Amino acid sequence: MRVGLISDTHGLLRPEALAFLRGSNHIIHACDITGPEILAPLEAIAPLTVVRGNNDRGAWAVALPETAVLRIGALAIYVIHDLKQLPIEPAAAGMRVVVAGHSHKPSRSEYGGVLYINPGSAGPRRFRLPISVGELLVDGDRVTARLVTLDIN
Template identity: 65%
Template sequence: MRRIGLISDTHGLLRPAAVEFLRGCEHIIHAGDIGGGALLAALAALAPVTAVRGNNDREAEIAGLPETIQLEVGPVRLYVLHDLKQLAITPTALGVNVVVSGHSHRPLVEEREGVLYVNPGSAGRRRFKLPIGVGELLIDGHEVMPRVVELDG
């Protein structure tokens, strides 16, 4: 079983509870609005990191990150972007099994047309009354078990 950590919308704040949750992951995906290279470096101390640029990621050290990225974890194909409303592909046509996004600060785990959509929510500063969260994908062969966890603010 492979454990992939999911985090988004940190906006420069890496909470100790998020670090603790992500500890032991094989890989970490950051779905944008990172808030600086130092945060990515801190995550990389835990596990290899794949990150996409969010609409607020303008710092020179991360401005060159891609807006979308595809990666494979065994037989499972993931597509990562910041804002789900910007999804410009048909996941099923590309064989994508999981779409990971951020931006809304709202946790989401939903299946549509056989594709799993996961947003871990925001792990940064609280926005309005939305929860603080992180997530994970547990991957066993072709089976993907998503989980989004609310952290104490």
Template identity: 65%
Template structure:
């Protein structure tokens, strides 16, 4: 069963606990606000990475990142965007899972038959929100999400 590690809003800080959690992932999805391209290099040493640009990602390295990405894991199609509020409805029309960041609030919920996952933030603490990451487990055309507080 493929395991996809999810993270967002590292804001230049990739915690050792997050790296440990991501080890063993078949793929990694970063939902933006990376803020340091070295983070993508560290993640790529673990598994293939899909990343989108967040509102705090600037510079030539960030300009190469898309605002929205689509990736397929087996029969499961994901749509990745940093700010869910900026997702055009047609962009996620055929996705089973929408992965986003921006709010720093971890959540996994199904709406209208689509699984929406925000892994939260595993970078610097913001307000009293938890430091979190998530995973997707893909089993054929079925997918489930789990959020982990670090």
């Protein structure tokens, strides 16, 4: 199963990001959407799990959760906007993966048997950070992650 990862679109859903996400069985948007118009094109590709970020304001964002748990078979994925606000101990809670956004910096690390991944920012460029997305490839209880820098001119 392929889970597409996107974050920090800040009102800009790039065609390159949509092209990368096509073929996903599920998509996670880890925050800072800044407008509901971003969600429908993602939902047209695959089922969508989305959390609210600090820039998601207004009536449309009220229904968005601050955190979410996605279960794929025996695998549990925890989704949050800002990793610094993580309210649980992921391994103790049975999470295998934590997906977060906020920093705009793509990153992947593993601690205590938990994979932490931030797909970076797919929206407007911030500083000199790359425009990026990611994916999780799930096979039973095994998961691998990949981060991809989009070719944006």
